[in-house]
Amino acid sequence: MKLHNYFRSSASFRVRIALELKGVTYEYLPVHLVKGEHKQEAYSAVSPSGLVPTLVTDEGERIGQSMAIIEYLDETHPQPPLLPRDPLGRARVRALAQLIACEIHPLNNLRVLKYLVRELKVPEEAKNGWYRHWVRDGLLAFERELAQLPRGTYCYGDTPTLADCCLVPQIFNAQRFKTDLSGLDRTMAAFDNCMKHPAFQKAQPSNCPDNEP
Incomplete structure (x- = not known):
């Protein structure tokens, strides 16, 4: 997996926590928000919304929005669960x-x-x-x-x-x-x-x- 993110982005931080809790290894790909790298053409090809984070799965699928990414991880890597059973x-x-x-x-x-x-x-x-x-x-x-x-x-x-x-x-x-x-x-x-x-x-x-x- 690959994670396009920025160290200071709280949304990116959320996903990094989930990945670490799940024990999922990933490639860290920085996108510098202050320098405007999220608005450049190269990143637009990854994220049409121009937002971080973006998770790229092993199959090459791209997922944006931290909450959606975390729930995807919880469904594909169910242990340990990040949501209660009930x-x-x-x-x-x-x-x-x-x-x-x-x-x-x-x-x-x-x-x-x-x-x-x-x-x-x-x-x-x-x-x-x-x-x-x-x-x-x-x-x-x-x-x-x-x-x-x-x-x-x-x-x-x-x-x-x-x-x-x-x-x-x-x-x-x-x-x-x-x-x-x-x-x-x-x-x-x-x-x-x-x-x-x-x-x-x-x-x-x-x-x-x-x-x-």
Whole structure:
């Protein structure tokens, strides 16, 4: 398998975590978003949407969107499972994952932040304030959802799930922007436990070949 991704992309990070949890070997193909490599013709042939990550299967099929990729991996490499066996548990985990992937992340990805600065002329610190506001607001909602679930080692239960694959990259980015993470006891406990797991450690940005300071 091949993974077109960028070390700092939280969506790419999610997929790297899933690949490591599954023990799937893959070729790392960097696409530098800040330099605009995702907009170049060579990558357009891989991803018509111009987004990362893109997974290329051993058969040469291309799959975009991190959530779709992770569920594909879960179906083709079922051990260890990233979704519970019961329908309600699967729905709970998907809801937690989508709270990050669909509610927090879209407001704060690179193209949105660039638009705020370049097109709307938002000052740098105001842009950072936007980021911190929406990330904290979303994580507070995530914390409230966790509070309604039985306590476990990770977001849902005692094994990593799709929800943890989404949570860890979001916390990494929140910390990079110095977001206030106080009062997120269940959320940060799940994050801390994830970071004790070798798969999460191996997948993190500092271990990527294209990592930059």
